[in-house]
Amino acid sequence: MDSIEKQWYVLHTYSGYENKVKNNLESRTETMNMTDYIYRVVVPENEVTTVKDGEEKTIIENDFPGYVLVEMVMSDEAWFVVRNTPGVTGFVGSHGGGSKPTPLLPDEVENLMSRMGITARREEKLELELGETINIVAGPFAGMQGIVTALDEEKQQLSVNVELFGRETPTELAYDDVDKLEEV
Known part of the structure; x- marks a missing residue:
């Protein structure tokens, strides 16, 4: 089945x-x-x-x-x-x-x-671009910002560089773990 x-x-x-x-x-x-x-x-x-x-x-x-x-x-x-x-x-x-x-x-x-701090899949599609700065809302990097380096629309995953201890650290995240920055 x-x-x-x-x-x-x-x-x-x-x-x-x-x-x-x-x-x-x-x-x-x-x-x-x-x-x-x-x-x-x-x-x-x-x-x-x-x-x-x-x-x-x-x-x-x-x-x-x-x-x-x-x-x-x-x-x-x-x-x-x-x-x-x-x-x-x-x-x-x-x-x-x-x-x-x-x-x-x-x-x-x-x-x-x-x-685990992972949000459920969001209903609306999040439109992201390479080089865009995003907020991380779930997981071990929650509360931090990162720069999008790669996108996988099909798997709803992205690669992000996060500054950690003064160094850029690459990490893989689900689209549900990030949000766009608020426009000021």
Whole structure:
């Protein structure tokens, strides 16, 4: 049963390998020409500030060790690519024997994304241009500004240079994570 609509699914991975699985899956998506089926891969994590020895330290903490979220169209080919990515042990909601998994409910997705500071997909299309300065509204760079260096309209992603510690740092963001600068 193939789905023609992109939905969010949960992958089970080896604990501690979530970011490696994310990178592997994003790489496989590109090399196996699955960008029309596999859209976003997210490791559910949050910034946590702790005080140790009188010093404040911010670390990234994994909310659900051993799990990765993937937004995809469930086709046989996409299922095969994701399922056979190194470090993936299976889909949550799959009953084995090659059965397709159950997607997350929209409320579950919205709850998880808001916990991570990622906004839901906006309805209106954001028109951006190369070289444009934008506000980052979600994720680890929220509250900062960046300069658009590349746009991927199809995947609704963009590359942005953010000034961090006096250096320009490139980062990949979803269109939903940015807003145009307010006209003054």
